[in-house]
Amino acid sequence: STRELLKNIDAYVADLYAPADEALTAALRESERAGLPQINVSASEGKLLQMLVEISGSRRALEIGTLGGYSAIHFARALPDDGRLISLELEERHAEVARRNIERAGLSERVEIRVGDARDALAGLVENGEGPFDLIFIDADKEGYPEYLDWSMRLSRPGTLILGDNAIRGGSVMDPDDPSSRAMREFNEKLAKDPRLSALVLPLIRDRIDGLAIARVLEP
Numbered sequence: 265s266t267r268e269l270l271k272n273i274d275a276y277v278a279d280l281y282a283p284a285d286e287a288l289t290a291a292l293r294e295s296e297r298a299g300l301p302q303i304n305v306s307a308s309e310g311k312l313l314q315m316l317v318e319i320s321g322s323r324r325a326l327e328i329g330t331l332g333g334y335s336a337i338h339f340a341r342a343l344p345d346d347g348r349l350i351s352l353e354l355e356e357r358h359a360e361v362a363r364r365n366i367e368r369a370g371l372s373e374r375v376e377i378r379v380g381d382a383r384d385a386l387a388g389l390v391e392n393g394e395g396p397f398d399l400i401f402i403d404a405d406k407e408g409y410p411e412y413l414d415w416s417m418r419l420s421r422p423g424t425l426i427l428g429d430n431a432i433r434g435g436s437v438m439d440p441d442d443p444s445s446r447a448m449r450e451f452n453e454k455l456a457k458d459p460r461l462s463a464l465v466l467p468l469i470r471d472r473i474d475g476l477a478i479a480r481v482l483e484p
């Protein structure tokens with residue numbers, strides 16, 4: 265089936281270009297053991313995130329949606345020694361698992377997890393003048409994406425990269441009758457039409473086709 269083919273291609277590419285090491289394997293194992301949902305980025309997408317940090321020379325990164333810290337480990341590894349990732353997570357239970365996974369990977373110094381609704385955390389970041397960030401990764405509740413994009417703009421400088429996961433969702437974003445993808449469709453339209461941004465969606469495969477939205481802030 266197509267699903268099998270996509271899975272096999274993803275595995276082939278990941279085995280070659282993004283083989284798991286001990287810390288990443290342990291992070292996934294411990295997340296599963298703790299009963300966290302297995303909705304982390306794929307190994308290849310993790311590698312892409314890592315490379316985007318490296319290529320952009322980012323020092324300050326922001327993540328919305330930590331889960332077990334799998335993507336956070338990729339970000340933190342790509343940051344320079346004095347770099348910092350702030351990652352926002354609603355569930356204390358997820359944050360706890362993530363802290364352990366990040367600690368095991370030897371990256372605790374570079375990562376700060378803030379627990380609570382991302383909306384409040386983002387407002388706090390703006391209020392306290394903790395921006396701008398060099399790179400912002402949106403990967404939390406899909407309903408929040410349009411709002412998270414607005415906050416991200418307020419935490420950006422010219423050149424900031426704003427990334428949004430799950431921009432295609434197996435094609436459901438194209439179906440105006442699918443309520444679960446309504447906010448993602450709105451997010452895509454906002455990204456595409458905002459003259460302050462230069463953006464695209466990079467299709468990615470797993471067991472279905474999804475995508476990473478990549479936007480460069482021209483003028484916040």
Ligand code: SAM
Nearest residue numbers: 304305329331334335353354381382403404405
């Ligand atoms: N970035 C992670 C990775 O690839 O390893 C995966 C993140 S997972 C798709 C989404 C996370 O967002 C979940 O852990 C969920 O608890 C969190 N989340 C959901 N709603 C949130 C909110 N309003 N504020 C902050 N985090 C939220």
